[in-house]
Amino acid sequence: MKKILLLCCIAFSCYQVNAQKLKPYGAIPNNDQLNWHKMEYYGFVHFNMNTFxxxxxxxxxxxxxxFNPTQLDCRQWARIAKAAGMKGLILTAKHHDGFCLYPSRYxxxxxxYSKWRNGKGDVVKELAKACKEYGIKFGIYLSPWDxxxxxxxxxxxxxxxxxTQKELLTQYGDIFEFWFDGANGEGPSGKKQVYDWKGFIGTVRKYQPHAIxxxxxxxxxxxxxxxxGHAxxxxxxxLNKDKYYPGYPKSDEFKAGNEDGINWVPAEVDVSIRPGWYYHANEDGKVKTADSLMNIYYASVGQNGNLLLNIPVDRRGLVHENDSTSLMQFKKLRDKAFALNQAKLKKATASSARKEYPVLNINDGNRDTDWAAKExxxxxxxxxxxxxxxxFNTIVLLEGIRYGQRIKEFNVEAWDGTKFVEIAKGTTIGNKRILRFPTQKSSKIRVNITDSKASPVISEIGVY
Structure with a gap:
């Protein structure tokens, strides 16, 4: 009996060794970054002194x-953002002119010090409350330049x-993102500021440790x-983030990341729905169309970035009707484009797979399960x-980024009745890659990972 137990223990130990969890490769995201990746799309609100x-x-x-909005309604902003599919809103609490949308003591x-609401108003408080009511996240932009x-x-x-950071980080609830602008110009004394970035970053870590x-x-x-609007x-x-700094003049060096960077620092794509970041009445007829926004979505979220879409609130303190209309039409286009994943739960096979990360995970509709090729x-x-x-005319791929970004090159093929024919190809995947191509008719699709820095890991493949 003892021998049998000993053999069972040895066998179980061998199984544990062979069933080891997949080891990460290179830099990996922390849990807060993973949650940020899942947001994908959220709004920027440029509303401040410049509006007037x-x-x-x-x-x-x-x-x-x-500063004197006549119909300020932050609930309208949050309601529209929620209906548009945005996962949060980031507010310009202070821009370069130094005007604060809340009653700072500093x-x-x-x-x-304004006549608006007899000096008792607080836009930050109202929007934070509205975001909580509508179930979206709230973030802060605070320009260091003043x-x-x-x-x-x-x-x-x-x-x-x-x-001022402490005020904003301790009085308005959870902050999902704190946005530093690297602009550094002259102040009223004619001097520029030497920013204490270590101190600025440490303040956010101290009071909102989960804020991105x-x-x-x-x-x-x-x-x-x-x-x-594009990645x-x-x-x-x-990214090798210590090589760069806020306001670094050579953005070409970091815009696409660094292939062998030692830090996980993914890209955020910020773009305005209008030509300007702030509201200007003469731009009411220049709001980006839903089709234009859809192209931006494919070029940002579809190229491993998160989309931060700016909505310039008008002088009334409302999202303008033209902006709202375009946002809702954009939402309809996204819903239509991704309504039916024709690959979900269909039969999948792979040339290589680990037992703990089988190919059936690749189209189970759960981005938290993965397929992985053998070591x-x-x-x-x-x-x-x-x-x-x-x-179909679109394929969506999600890499298992919890284990690092690995894939360098891939292509997609469709069965033409006698052989597989290439219909699309790409380089990196990351959190999400969307490839579009002329409409195909086929019963079989093949994804070839042709180059990877380590054994490839994919969470989901969708066909639309």
Whole structure:
């Protein structure tokens, strides 16, 4: 009996060794970054003093009384964002002119010194409350550049900025993202500020440890290097972030990430629904169409980025009707495009698979399960049998990024009745890659991983 138990223990130990969990490769996202990746699409709200002065960058000498929305309704903003499919909103609590949308104790350039609501208003508070009501997340943009504050350009200003950070990070509930703008110009004294980035970042970590921080080099997510609404066909989520800094002038060096970067710092794609970031009445007829926004979605979310779409709230304090209409039409286009995954739960086979990460995970509709090729196998293919001939023009691939970004190159083939024929190809995948192509009719699809830095891992494949 003892011998039998001993043999069973040995066998179980061998099984445990052979059934080891997949080891990560290179830099990997933390849990907060994984949650950020899953958001994919959320809104930017540029609403501040510039809304009332017809400027994009204010000069800091505006009268606080110039800020005077007549119908401010943050619940309308949150309601529209929720209906549009956005997962959150990030508000410009202070832009470069220094005007604060909340009653800060550290400046006289704020709503507290305006006639609006007799100096008792607080836009940050109202939007934070509205986001909570509608079940979306709330984030903060706080420009370090301050063209109004008398301390700007001195050593004391960095502490002033950190004090305002503390106000925003401790008074308005959970903050999902804190947005640093790298712009650094002159203040009222004619001097530029030497920013204490270590202190700024540490303040966020101290008071909101789960908040994602954005700047050119992170530390958590990075700028994509343009404001046109697109990531790049080759887009690594890894970066050597210590090589760069907020305001780094050579964005070409980090815009697509660094293939062998030692830090996980994925790209965020920020773009406005209008030509400007702030509201201008003469742009009411220049709102991006739903088709244009759909192309932006494919080029951002579909190329391993998150989409941060700006909505310039108007002088009333409302999302303009034209912007709202376009957002709703954009939502309908997305819903229609991805209504039916024709590969879901269809028969799948792979040229290589680990027992613990079988190919059936690849189209089970659960992005938290993965297929993985065997250790040492860096090229593999997955076949999907659709059962009968189907029409499709889009394929969506999600890499198992919990284990690192590995895939460098792949292609997609469709069965033409006698052989597989290439219909699309790409380089990196990352969190999500969407490839579009002329409509195909086929019963079988093959995805070939032709180059990978380690054994490839894919969470989901969808066909639409």
């Amino acid at each position: 002065t017809e400027k994009e960058w204010g000069d800091g000498i505006e009268s606080p009384d110039s 400046t006289k350039h704020s709503v507290a 063209r109004n504050h008398p301390k700007y350009g001195t050593d004391e200003y960095n502490q002033v900025y950190m004090n 921080m954005f700047s050119d080099n992170g530390p958590d997510v990075r700028w994509v290097g343009n404001e046109s 790049y066909p080759t887009n690594w989520s890894t 040492g196998v860096n090229q593999a293919n997955i076949d999907l049998n659709l059962g009968k001939e189907k029409s």
